[in-house]
Amino acid sequence: MDALDRKILTELQLDGRLTVTELAARVRLSVSPCHRRLRDLEREGAIRGYRAVVDPAAIGLHFEAVVFATLRWEGRDTVTAFEEAVTAIPHVIQAQRLFGEPDYLLRVATTDLAAYQQLYDQQLAQLPGVQRLTSTLVMKSVVQDRPLPEQPSRG
Structure with missing residues (x-):
């Protein structure tokens, strides 16, 4: 991955709805080479997908x-069962699995405190x-959905 690929990724993180023509103009490249690079980045997995970022309050x-969740260590099956169960809870x-304690960090979004308490009692605690x-x-989100920092190419 070179500096131009990194610039393409940066621009797409800022606006994933750019057309290839707009993207090419922003990275100072003609449309065909930009489109090839974009397809390569998608095929290689550097771009995992495109989505809308929705305001939770909306x-x-x-x-x-x-x-923060700390598990009783009962073997590998405990981790697998926990992760499968967490994945099944839409809220x-x-x-994220962490090193050390606690074992997991979960972000949970609900309508209000009462809904959170119900989710906690009926699903999280179980x-x-x-x-x-x-x-x-x-209390407040200060940094959220920030694009990944552009890393200089090593060479």
Whole structure:
């Protein structure tokens, strides 16, 4: 991946709806080579997909919590069961496995505190292998959906 590919990725992160013509103009490249590079980036997996970034409040999700989960270690099956169960909960909008304790960080979005409590009691607390859950309520998002930083090419 060279500097031009990185510039293409940066521009697409800022506006994923750019046409190839607009993208080519922004990265100072003619349309055909830009289109080839774009297809290569998609084929190689550098671009995993395109989507709209939706404001949670616009669809009634006004409440967010960060949940730290610590598991009882009962073997590899515990991790698999936990991850499969977390994946099945639509209100978990992000889940990351961590080194050390806690084992997982979950971002959860709901309509309000009452909906979160119900989700917590009925689903989160029932997740396989959970030893402890700790919730922190999000007061305000300061940085969100930021494009990845452009890395200089190594050469």
